[in-house]
Amino acid sequence: MADKTVGTPLVKSGLAEMLKGGVIMDVVTADQAKIAEDAGAVAVMALERVPADIRSQGGVARMSDPDLIDQIIASVSIPVMAKARIGHFVEAQVLQSLGVDYIDESEVLSPADYVNHIDKWPFTVPFVCGATNLGEALRRITEGASMIRSKGEAGTGDVSEATKHIRTIRGEIAALSAKSEDELYVAAKELQAPLELVRQVARDKKLPVVLFVAGGVATPADAAMMMQLGADGVFVGSGIFKSGNPVERAKAIVKATTAFTDATVIADVSRGLGEAMVGINVSDLPAPHRLAERGW
Amino acid sequence: MAGSHLTIGVLALQGDVREHELVLDGLGVSHRHVRIPTDLVGIDGLIIPGGESSVIDKLSRIFDVRDPLISAIAGGLPVLGTCAGLILLASTVIGAIDGQQTFGGLDIEVERNAFGGQVESFETSIDMPVIAGGPVMAAFIRAPLIRDVRGCSVIATLPNGEIVGVRSGNCVGIAFHPELVAESRVHEWWLDAVVAGAQR
Numbered sequence: 079m080a081d082k083t084v085g086t087p088l089v090k091s092g093l094a095e096m097l098k099g100g101v102i103m104d105v106v107t108a109d110q111a112k113i114a115e116d117a118g119a120v121a122v123m124a125l126e127r128v129p130a131d132i133r134s135q136g137g138v139a140r141m142s143d144p145d146l147i148d149q150i151i152a153s154v155s156i157p158v159m160a161k162a163r164i165g166h167f168v169e170a171q172v173l174q175s176l177g178v179d180y181i182d183e184s185e186v187l188s189p190a191d192y193v194n195h196i197d198k199w200p201f202t203v204p205f206v207c208g209a210t211n212l213g214e215a216l217r218r219i220t221e222g223a224s225m226i227r228s229k230g231e232a233g234t235g236d237v238s239e240a241t242k243h244i245r246t247i248r249g250e251i252a253a254l255s256a257k258s259e260d261e262l263y264v265a266a267k268e269l270q271a272p273l274e275l276v277r278q279v280a281r282d283k284k285l286p287v288v289l290f291v292a293g294g295v296a297t298p299a300d301a302a303m304m305m306q307l308g309a310d311g312v313f314v315g316s317g318i319f320k321s322g323n324p325v326e327r328a329k330a331i332v333k334a335t336t337a338f339t340d341a342t343v344i345a346d347v348s349r350g351l352g353e354a355m356v357g358i359n360v361s362d363l364p365a366p367h368r369l370a371e372r373g374w
Numbered sequence: 375m376a377g378s379h380l381t382i383g384v385l386a387l388q389g390d391v392r393e394h395e396l397v398l399d400g401l402g403v404s405h406r407h408v409r410i411p412t413d414l415v416g417i418d419g420l421i422i423p424g425g426e427s428s429v430i431d432k433l434s435r436i437f438d439v440r441d442p443l444i445s446a447i448a449g450g451l452p453v454l455g456t457c458a459g460l461i462l463l464a465s466t467v468i469g470a471i472d473g474q475q476t477f478g479g480l481d482i483e484v485e486r487n488a489f490g491g492q493v494e495s496f497e498t499s500i501d502m503p504v505i506a507g508g509p510v511m512a513a514f515i516r517a518p519l520i521r522d523v524r525g526c527s528v529i530a531t532l533p534n535g536e537i538v539g540v541r542s543g544n545c546v547g548i549a550f551h552p553e554l555v556a557e558s559r560v561h562e563w564w565l566d567a568v569v570a571g572a573q574r
Binding site: 121 | 409458491494
């Protein structure tokens with residue numbers, strides 16, 4: 079009889095498969111985590127400050143206090159994710175020891191290493207990483223990421239970057255799958271990704287892991303648009319708890335993510351939600367403040 | 375195989391719907407999404423996939439498919455529930471969130487996240503005497519455990535005796551994910567013994 083083997087690629091990417099069709103919500107307190115769970119979130123992202131506050135307050139953004147993460151883990155039964163800085167493998171070790179269910183190696187926090195991302199293979203806990211294009215997604219998967227989210231531009235409430243990134247990734251996959259076998263060598267060189275992985279994506283016409291969208295989703299219609307563009311699910315960061323009516327907005331985004339092709343449902347859930355987060359146009363952000371440009 | 379004339383519904387509110395569909399494709403079995411009540415008409419069996427049981431429960435009520443599902447299951451529609459799907463079939467859930475409901479079908483007590491968090495998720499192979507050809511590959515992901523089987527028959531256990539699969543009539547619930555592993559014997563058995571069996 080076989081032993082139990084933990085931390086295999088299958089169980090790491092498998093948890094992300096279970097989250098498909100769902101909404102993952104940023105929360106900064108145990109109370110918010112309960113609200114998110116009650117509203118139908120498939121998982122919560124535990125952090126000290128939502129991206130909109132990180133953006134407005136500035137300074138170095140780091141892993142959250144372990145006490146906060148413990149409280150959030152204790153308060154809900156759905157998976158709890160937490161963010162480590164890009165390249166900060168010790169923050170990741172700490173988060174694994176706390177028992178989080180997924181680590182987000184995130185550009186929303188200040189990078190700890192401008193050369194290397196975390197080597198994610200040795201960890202038992204799975205990682206989700208951001209990407210703006212296919213090459214970036216494949217490099218993260220090569221490093222051991224078990225789930226990819228397009229980056230968007232976190233903390234803005236402006237969905238345009240999320241749109242750009244999911245369209246870019248899906249478009250590059252389509253272009254890759256149209257190539258002949260002998261063109262994949264150069265494609266791999268251009269994508270800066272291993273040939274075998276490039277061949278797999280060309281053959282399967284999809285990433286080998288789940289692809290969510292993040293960064294700027296603020297309304298039910300935003301979430302449904304990301305799903306229609308081919309996302310497996312959505313992350314909503316500042317968009318819920320920075321809005322006028324977080325409970326109703328959270329429920330509405332969950333419904334719209336499930337019924338993403340049904341405009342009648344999306345219209346219905348969009349009624350009377352109150353103020354959406356105020357938002358910042360990404361085009362008004364000076365380049366040093368664009369989080370999506372962190373990571374490579 | 376026996377399943378080639380069947381149409382299987384996959385409850386497609388949230389979760390790993392696609393993985394079950396890929397297994398059915400591999401077996402040449404036609405399938406359709408079940409999201410609204412009319413999707414249930416004409417299916418020979420229903421798969422409730424893995425996902426978050428609390429979310430699938432909520433969505434089933436929001437989209438008005440809960441009551442028709444309960445009637446169909448009570449009326450003998452063959453069902454396979456995996457992981458979250460097992461929880462949704464159980465009569466009693468330990469560790470449910472406030473107000474969480476199930477569809478029923480299996481008079482059992484099931485515990486959510488019984489092994490702990492994701493770092494305790496594991497792969498193994500297990501004996502399922504109903505399935506020929508030796509131990510079955512199994513992925514347990516934040517998996518539940520069956521704590522009390524009451525009148526149901528046990529079809530899968532871990533080496534330490536913990537119960538991870540039960541059957542009651544046409545209703546089968548298992549705590550792991552046969553749809554994620556590189557074999558399809560659990561689906562083949564369910565299609566042959568339960569779904570096709572219900573038609574004989």
